[in-house]
Amino acid sequence: MVGESMNQLYTVWGEDLKQDHVLQEYPRPQMKRDSYLNLNGYWDYAISESEVVDSYDGEILVPFSPESVLSGVQRVVTPNDYLFYYKEVVLPNDFMKDHILLHFGAVDQICELWINDQYVGKHIGGFTPFHFDITDYVIGSQFAVKLRVKDVTDTSYHQTGKQRIDRGGIWYTPQSGIWQTVWIESVPSNYIQALKLTSLFDEKKVKIELQKAGTGLVKAEVYFGNELEGTTESEGDEIIISVQHLYPWTPETPNLYQIKLIYHEDIIESYIGMRHIERKKDEHGIFRFYLNHQPYFQSGVLDQGYYPDGLLTPPSDEAMIYDIEKMKEMGFNMLRKHIKIEPLRWYYHCDRLGMLVWQDMINGSERKDIIFHGLLANLGVHLKDHRYKLFGRKNETGRNQFLTELEEMLVHLQSVTSIVTWVPFNEAWGQFDAVKVEKMVRNFDHTRLIDHASGWSDQYVGDYYSRHTYFTKLRFRRKHGGKRISALTEFGGYSLPIKGHRFHDESIFGYKKYDTEMKLEEAYTDLYQQQVVPQIKNGLSVLIYTQLSDVEDEMNGLLTYDRKINKMSTEKVKEINELLYSTFHKQF
Template sequence: MDGIPLSDYPRPQLVRNSYISLNGVWKCCITRHALEPGQNRHKVVSTIYEGDITVPYPPESKLSGVNHILMPDEAITYNRKFEIHKNFLNDITLLHFDAVDYICEIYLNGKIISSHEGGYLPLCIDVSDFIVEGVNKLDVIVTDPTDTACQPRGKQKLDHKGIFYTPISGIWQSVWLESVPKGYVKNIQIDTNIDEHTVTLKADTESNEFFASIINIDEVICQGMSDKGKKIIFKIEDMHLWSPEDPFLYSIEIKAGTDTVKSYFGMRKFSIVKDESGYSRLALNNDIYFHNGVLDQGYYHDGIYTPKSDEEMVKDIKLVKRLGFNMIRKHIKIEPLRWYYHCDRLGLLVWQDMVNGGGKYKFGTVAALPFAGIRLDDKNYRLFSREDEYYRKKFEEELPVCIKHLYNCVSICQWTLFNEGWGQFDSVRLTKLLRSFDLTRHIDSTSGWHEQDNDLSDFYSRHIYFTKIKFKKKTDKVIALTEFGGYAIMTEGHMYSKDKKFGYKIFKDKESLQNAYDKLYRKYIIGNIKRGLSACVYTQLSDVEEEINGFATYDREVFKFDMQRIKAVNNIINKMNMDARVKWKR
């Protein structure tokens, strides 16, 4: 699909031979609205922009061609025409919006087909009764309160500065069509059990049964027909395990009636074990495995939330791998499914954050009191800016949808429920709820601080930037330094702002920056591994706007550190990781 941005098949975890991308140039109009006196409706006050927009880049970005921040009293209306040929149409035609932020109404050929609220999860609409052979017209109207409401929004902020960034709105992931037969496969769930040498496949389909084959490279090694519960259990005797060092993926093909879909999986297991000193350790495939990671915000200088191309995502992942890290923490954002696919196939563990919401955060709650070692009860909704019951329910309703959406991503090994108290509430109850959706992955309930009494988190999770890294508390939980570092340096010609800059510690030259980094790891990370540290997450992969504490600049054009020295430190950690596995097995 030459010339169409981000036109690679958008759902690698469930591939079907029916696909039309609707990405590309659309028409759009941005208008300002006001509530009519005495009326429960809005009227257009002025037109701010009218012209082309390149989808799926958000209107705030350079790549969109618009470069306008959508305000809460504004609406953006998209429209485009597309042609459908008779040979594309099957029994059911589905229209996909992989992410639209935040409230949208969608019209096809003048008829409303969906109203949706959400910013990070996909929307799939059956348009069989509305789509026609020939020319069709699609209209999408979007509004976004950003941080004037309490919806999940991540680090988006209208008054953006420091660690909060330019907001995005509207369509920011792919828009596409597929047409399917009756009884098609709507969704699948794949569970692997390396202890039993089994793979369990479940399919959501209205067909009475389905057939599936597991393929090792080009060889079919298992086949089976579903039982009455729409499930197949396969036995794989000679397993090839998945790991960051050897990210081997099996292929799987599923047939339900006349529908055929393809997917993949990795044989892997995430667990927690005790070492010889009694510390709880993360384990991969029943071996102790230190998670040595990098924080990644998922921001791009020209597309904000949306990368220019598939290659931009791959470039970031390969950089993390090349530096010798084995994990990436996806911070307060849900990525397109292709990003997780690349982590699966290239071999990089993923810690996935839930997207935070809530009202305006109180400085005392999210910063001052935690630094003083004071924990607050997250049932106090006022202190955590969570008074709004509607948005608390909205967050809770989206939890199972998010887990289902990402469940088959091989590389995801951990869910982070709340970060630094931002919009935190009822974390003990919600951890229990989250675990009921997924028993295969770890949970960090309260990353950074504000852990609760009798909490159910797998981690003793700490963010340490301004003090010496040490862990006084004796705990049965996994000890994890879930944020640290943030060392910064200015890079002339590659900064978002010449005047405003943020970093947890700013250095004048590359040598002093690298020396401080080496000391930080050699003294405080390597030294604490023997004292129970099982994971660490360095801040961060790249600069983001005013934050200049990345390994790379915001435009990814300059790597600011000494790559060989970073690799040398990580080689020491990897050697300790291997030695710990050997010692533990004895």
């Protein structure tokens, strides 16, 4: 992937990477067992146009994709290729219980699994997790794992996110194969297969919904710190526990309750934050976002979650923590996770550190020329999205696959405390039937809000009047706030290239370009003070600035792509955010 004018940047975590200790943390914090075998590390790999290989090309460092420098490969998997993985696994002594479950955090895009040369199964979708019960394929304590992966990137209807074979501008280097943690757990015959946690804030209760193998009592205990807040036992699939004391979760007070579940020999550790989310009119008749029954202003940034050395894969747990903590230091209280599903540990850190999350669904589209939707949106024209050809969604199989993966994402992230808004579609990229999709999401989860079609192609449903504004002056009218929450869900995007921290020496993408840090800071300050602040009295309640960090050609981050330089003073950005919050609170 490295051309003559492209520079290989490294984060400090990539520079210090220990190949024998890659992303070893437990990958599923809300459903943690003591049975855990991490399979990250070196695997054999091959890239071939043949469906079968007899030998391998070398070693790849999992879970980094072959296109990334940290994988040790740096080769592109084309739509004509198959990507193969092979690893021999030895189980520790006393590891085996009754079942062995093999988990994949994410494999892009189509993955088939063999254990000891026996075909196990297939998964389609490059961003959602999956697992297989491989018990019947394992004899003894040693076995071989083989994967065959096909990735057509953006040549078909599959969900691709910001990846493009022809990268550039707002589109990034494609990546393939395993890109999140691979791991094994062993469980007894009676075990908890899945759980959903819901905060019943007003009732001071926690609802736990279970899927179980077998029957019998489940004992549930809820703690805050070392204090037992509530306990109960049930044979049913739904458990409701009252807590003695209500410690609300907010970005300012990210209180978390610890949960322990005991089901026969299966013991699970989990957690939840108690919070309540709603769209409600204030005393002036304007819809606002309410957190725990209080109007709450969201000031956030667009977060792509890309790294120069790991691409979609964070090089370490600390890399994820750094981005969240740095944005909190700057005074932001929300991140919009843009067209990406992160490893679960990223959401865990948002939960424990206190950061609201807007979660985008991954886009897919059969056409590239959708910019006219944006032009029309700026003119106030929003086409109906049942016109599938205009939105790049002619293929019915592709539409159904999107819905399948959307449901997988909702199930996967349903218990995350910090997620407050779902974003099914962004800027008409593969959008279709958004009214029906919004209803589907609402029926699945009525506890969060929905930005049904962020920025463009509004179908006039959902909780937000959502606009992306880069080239025109900001203008929100009170009448919009009388119907939905007024939200500026993308804006800014001011660029400043920093020498020595640029991915590309020639291509610089940004909506306005500056050549010094002082000029950038002055323009950023002017944008907020002169344009944003006056809109708050008209109902503006949500801001999402573009963006957290540079990504490849995009030089419009608050941080450089390698996360080594802040382009503006942390104190100055925090000061502006505090001005926003104080202006908002003066409305009440």
